[in-house]
Amino acid sequence: MVSSSGAGENFSAASPRKPAATNKKAEKREIAKAKILNATLDLIARKGLAALSHRSIASEAGVQLAMTTYYFGTIDNILVAAFDEYCKSMQPVNEDLRRAQHELLSRSVDSNGALKDRTQYIEGVAEIFAQLIDTGPTARLRQLRIECQYLYEQHPSAALAEKIHGYNDWLSGIAREFIEPLGTDAPELDAQMFMWMVQCLEFSAVTSVGIDGASSRQVLLRMLRGMLV
Structure with missing residues (x-):
C-alpha cells in the first residue's frame, strides 16, 4: 500500500x-x-x-x-487578423518616417522652436516622402499591394472597416506631425490631403492611377507650397 x-x-x-x-x-x-x-x-x-x-x-x-x-471561423475574421499583421509590418516604416521628421525639424527650427526657413523644411518633407514612394520593387511593393486591396475594399465587414479607419487615423497622425510646423490654417485637413496624395503616388506603383509628367517630389512640393497660399 x-x-x-x-x-x-x-x-x-x-x-x-x-x-x-x-x-x-x-x-x-x-x-x-x-x-x-x-x-x-x-x-x-x-x-x-x-x-x-x-x-x-x-x-x-x-x-x-x-x-x-x-x-x-470565417473569411472575414481571417481578413481582420491578417490586416493586424499587415499593420505590424508597417510599424518600422512609420517609425522611420517619424525619426526622419524629428531629425529634419531639429535642423529647421530656431532656439524658439519656430521654422527658420519654410522652403527648406518643405523641400525636406518632399524628399523624405519621395524616397519612400520611389523605393522600387522591394518588400515595400508587397506592402503597397496589400494596403491598396484593403483600403479600396468596397464591402468590408464592420470589424474590418473599424480597423481600416483606425489605420488611416494612425497615418493621418504621422502626416500631421510633418504638416503642423508649417503653421497652415487647417492642419488637420491639410494632413489628410497630404496623406491621400502620398497614398495616391504610392499606389501608382501597383495600379493604373498615376500623375504623368512629374516626379513624386515635384508633386509633393507643389502641394505643400499650395498649403501656404
Whole structure:
C-alpha cells in the first residue's frame, strides 16, 4: 500500500510534464495561425482579395483545410487578423518616417522652436516622402499591394472597416506631425490631403492611377507650397 506522502511525491514528479505538453500544443497552434495569416497576405499581394477562400488560403499555407475554420471561423475574421499583421509590418516604416521628421525639424527650427526657413523644411518633407514612394520593387511593393486591396475594399465587414479607419487615423497622425510646423490654417485637413496624395503616388506603383509628367517630389512640393497660399 502506498502512503499518502508517497502518492504526493509521485504526483509532484509527474506534474511538470503537463505544462510542457501544453506549451508545445500552444506553440503548434501559433505556428499554424501564423502560416494561415502569412498565406492570406501573400495571396492578397499576388491575386487580390477576390482570390481568398478557405481552400485557397489552406493550400497556400500548406495546412489542412479545416484549420482555417478551426482557428478563425470565417473569411472575414481571417481578413481582420491578417490586416493586424499587415499593420505590424508597417510599424518600422512609420517609425522611420517619424525619426526622419524629428531629425529634419531639429535642423529647421530656431532656439524658439519656430521654422527658420519654410522652403527648406518643405523641400525636406518632399524628399523624405519621395524616397519612400520611389523605393522600387522591394518588400515595400508587397506592402503597397496589400494596403491598396484593403483600403479600396468596397464591402468590408464592420470589424474590418473599424480597423481600416483606425489605420488611416494612425497615418493621418504621422502626416500631421510633418504638416503642423508649417503653421497652415487647417492642419488637420491639410494632413489628410497630404496623406491621400502620398497614398495616391504610392499606389501608382501597383495600379493604373498615376500623375504623368512629374516626379513624386515635384508633386509633393507643389502641394505643400499650395498649403501656404
